[in-house]
Amino acid sequence: AMTGKALTVLELPIHQNSDEVSRSAEHIEWLKKKFSNVTSEIIDLSQVFDSLVDLQPEASDDDAEYLANVNLRSRLRATQIYSIANRNRALVVGTGNKVEDYGIGFFTKYWDGAVDVSPIWDLYKSEVYKLGKKLGIIESILQAKPTDGLHPSWATDEDQIGATYDELEWTMEEYDSWKRPSDFDWRQQEVMKIYTQRHEINAHKMEMPPVFTLEQ
Numbered sequence: 001a002m003t004g005k006a007l008t009v010l011e012l013p014i015h016q017n018s019d020e021v022s023r024s025a026e027h028i029e030w031l032k033k034k035f036s037n038v039t040s041e042i043i044d045l046s047q048v049f050d051s052l053v054d055l056q057p058e059a060s061d062d063d064a065e066y067l068a069n070v071n072l073r074s075r076l077r078a079t080q081i082y083s084i085a086n087r088n089r090a091l092v093v094g095t096g097n098k099v100e101d102y103g104i105g106f107f108t109k110y111w112d113g114a115v116d117v118s119p120i121w122d123l124y125k126s127e128v129y130k131l132g133k134k135l136g137i138i139e140s141i142l143q144a145k146p147t148d149g150l151h152p153s154w155a156t157d158e159d160q161i162g163a164t165y166d167e168l169e170w171t172m173e174e175y176d177s178w179k180r181p182s183d184f185d186w187r188q189q190e191v192m193k194i195y196t197q198r199h200e201i202n203a204h205k206m207e208m209p210p211v212f213t214l215e216q
Helices: 018-034 046-055 062-088 098-103 125-135 139-143 157-161 165-177 186-201
Strands: 007-011 038-042
Touching: 007 018, 007 062, 018 038, 018 139, 046 062, 098 125, 098 165, 098 186, 125 139, 125 165, 157 165, 165 186
Parallel strands: 007 038
Antiparallel strands: none
16 A cells, blocks of 8 residues: 555455454555555455355365365455456455465465465564554554454464464574474474474475476
8 A cells, every 4th residue: 555556455255253354344444544545345255155165066074174165265265356456457465474375384275375466475473563563553453363264163373273473483483403302392392393294284385386397
């Protein structure tokens, strides 16, 4: 918004928690009052999501069903966002940070990572909070516990990951020292295991897909 270029802010609820919707609306209103170049659209995708779920084949188990539906929500939003961007000849701006996008891969492939520019990719979560405070972002967002808004029980990021962002930031800084696990206390070792497991499992999200080349 501070660039002065036209900015469209989208609210795309899918059976969303009311607290998340109200925070989104409050932030959008703050942006529009502060910047004349900001416009917004609200597109409720709940009915579209339900229709798509009804069309899906039976999953192999409950865990697969849960993951498929969570990612379906995310990718449905990506489809809508890029449709709006194409119509406006615009770029899609990402909101992923260093821990999520580079550390543990805590995002949906072909959704959160499907962006054209990522201005806070190289910032830790704590740095994002500092930047938000400096910019005067509304207090309800600064105080809210981080959540992807996709979990059926409204679990926070910390609930799902098993570690706080502060702990994960420490882990990223100390990752190269993991060769000496005895140097860490039990909780640090636990968080290091959480980070390492997620970093390895989600590597496919953070790397370019394998490609065939003629040299091979």
